[in-house]
Amino acid sequence: MNAPVLNAAIRLDPAEPRHDWTLDEVEALFDIPFTELVFRAAEIHRRWFDPTEVQLSQLLSVKTGGCAENCGYCSQSAAFETGVPASKLMEVQNVIVQAMEAKAGGAQRFCMGAAWRDLKDRDLPKVSAMIAGVKALGLETCATLGMLTPHQATALKDAGLDYYNHNLDTGPDYYDKVVTTRTYQDRLDTLEAVRDAGISTCCGGIVGMGETRRDRAGLLHQLATLPAHPDSLPINDLIPIPGTPLGDAPPVDGLEFVRMIAVARLVCPKSVVRLSAGRETMSRELQALAFMAGANSIFVGSKLLTAGNPEKSTDELLLADLGMRPMTMASATL
Numbered sequence: 001m002n003a004p005v006l007n008a009a010i011r012l013d014p015a016e017p018r019h020d021w022t023l024d025e026v027e028a029l030f031d032i033p034f035t036e037l038v039f040r041a042a043e044i045h046r047r048w049f050d051p052t053e054v055q056l057s058q059l060l061s062v063k064t065g066g067c068a069e070n071c072g073y074c075s076q077s078a079a080f081e082t083g084v085p086a087s088k089l090m091e092v093q094n095v096i097v098q099a100m101e102a103k104a105g106g107a108q109r110f111c112m113g114a115a116w117r118d119l120k121d122r123d124l125p126k127v128s129a130m131i132a133g134v135k136a137l138g139l140e141t142c143a144t145l146g147m148l149t150p151h152q153a154t155a156l157k158d159a160g161l162d163y164y165n166h167n168l169d170t171g172p173d174y175y176d177k178v179v180t181t182r183t184y185q186d187r188l189d190t191l192e193a194v195r196d197a198g199i200s201t202c203c204g205g206i207v208g209m210g211e212t213r214r215d216r217a218g219l220l221h222q223l224a225t226l227p228a229h230p231d232s233l234p235i236n237d238l239i240p241i242p243g244t245p246l247g248d249a250p251p252v253d254g255l256e257f258v259r260m261i262a263v264a265r266l267v268c269p270k271s272v273v274r275l276s277a278g279r280e281t282m283s284r285e286l287q288a289l290a291f292m293a294g295a296n297s298i299f300v301g302s303k304l305l306t307a308g309n310p311e312k313s314t315d316e317l318l319l320a321d322l323g324m325r326p327m328t329m330a331s332a333t334l
Contacts, residue, residue, distance in 0.1 A: 017269050021224045027217035029263045034255060038293045041262035044269045045294040053327040054319065055272050055297040057142065058107035060098050061305040062130065063089045063114035069146075071169070071179045072245040073206060073238055075306045076115040082243040084306055089114065089123060096133040105312055106300060108326060109140035111165065113305050117181070118147035128159035135160035142202060142232075147182065147190045153197035163232060164194040165202035171218020174211045178246075191226065200231035204276070207260050208238030208252040216260055224267035232297065233271040235260055237278025239307045254286045258293050265294025272297045272327075280308045284318055291322065 011018065032040065045051055066086025070079040078086070099110045112130055119127070127145065134141050143156065144165035156164065169175065172184045194201055203226075205219045223230055237257055240247050264273050274297035275290045282290075302311050310318075319325070 017229055018267070019225055019227070019229075021221055021267055023214075023218060023221045026221045026224065026263065026267055027214055029266055030213055030217060030259050034259070037259060037262045038289070041265040041294040042292055045265055045296070048270050049272075049296055050327075051291075051296075052324050053296065054291070054324050055109065055274075055327040056107050056300050057109040057111055057274070057297065058102040058105070058301040059111040059113060059299050059304050060095065060102075061115070062095055062112045062127075063087060063116065064306065065115055067115035068117045069179060069181045071181075073169075073178065073209060073241065074244065075241040077244070080243050080245070082241055086115075089126060090130075092126060092129045092133060095130045096137070099134045099137055099139060102301065103137055103139055106326060107139065109142055109163070110134050110137075111142035111144065111163075111299075113144045113165075114146070115305075116146040119145040119152050121152070124152060124155055128155060131156060131159040131161050135162075144202075147186055148193050150193045150196060153193040153199060157197045157199050161199055163200045163202045165232075165234070166190045166194065167203055167205055167234065167236075168219055168222055169205045170209060170211050171215040172222060173218055174209075174215040177211075178209055195228055201228070202232035202234065203230040204232075204234035204236065204264075204274070206236040206238050206277075207257060208240075208249055208278075209246055210249060213256075217263070220260075220263055220267050223264075223271075229268040230271050232274055233264055233268055234274040234276035234297075235264060235295070236276040237282070239277055239280075241307075251281075254282070254289075258286070258289045261290045261295050262293035274298065277304055277307060277309075280310055284321075287318065288322055291324065296327065 064087045065076045065084045066078050067076045070077055075082040075084045102110050131141050140162045142163035168187055175184045191201055238249055240249050273295045275295040300315055302309055
């Protein structure tokens with residue numbers, strides 16, 4: 001029996017990553033029969049990565065709650081009653097201690113997140129000291145601090161920042177259904193400042209916020225047509241937070257979530273695709289399917305910013321049973 005014939009106009013196996021995807025092409029990828037889609041994504045994955053390796057990151061909230069943004073999924077927004085109190089920016093040494101513990105637990109990258117609309121210049125020296133201290137431990141450094149100006153991005157680069165996370169969240173046509181306190185262009189402008197400063201980008205989004213499949217395709221189309229594809233591409237499964245507008249959102253079907261991972265791998269083949277938030281409620285089998293479809297990064301540690309995450313022993317057992325191992329630093333920075 002012949003294999004399914006795909007739309008000849010969709011080039012799935014380019015010699016180099018494409019930046020000329022159309023939205024219709026990306027949406028059409030979601031319609032490929034599931035097993036064929038996962039197979040094609042796995043082929044592309046193997047071109048650029050060792051499929052038995054997974055990059056391990058750990059995330060710390062260095063400033064929690066009180067954010068002026070109204071992102072409908074977020075427990076840290078001051079606009080919603082979620083029971084998450086606002087805190088001040090952590091002291092540098094406390095962050096370094098947490099990073100040391102993360103490294104001892106196997107993390108390769110340490111990500112620092114602050115619940116800010118944007119980074120204020122007054123906080124830049126302290127954040128820079130955190131980054132420099134974590135970098136000195138031999139860890140890759142990542143930060144998510146809200147919107148940046150070009151000079152702030154340059155300062156973070158000088159401090160030793162390797163990655164900056166700034167998610168687009170969803171496709172542009174659905175964005176204002178999720179957040180109205182900043183625009184899609186605001187996010188794109190920050191990504192441009194990060195790229196121009198020579199920092200690697202970490203940028204993805206969330207599924208399960210009431211968006212359509214075309215909206216998901218819209219997110220991936222935006223990422224795939226950036227001047228440079230994200231170096232890290234996190235795909236988050238919404239964790240519904242009581243008190244937020246999306247607190248009662250129904251879960252996304254597991255196979256549809258895996259399709260999102262697979263299409264992300266196809267359109268951004270050299271990106272490290274992170275199976276990100278939401279793993280605590282995913283079965284082992286669903287996570288294994290996501291790895292088969294091209295995911296090759298996870299957050300480790302029992303807590304993300306404010307949400308739960310699988311325990312270290314649970315992840316160690318899963319990766320051992322799948323025959324997977326931590327990604328080498330050289331592979332992680334291809």
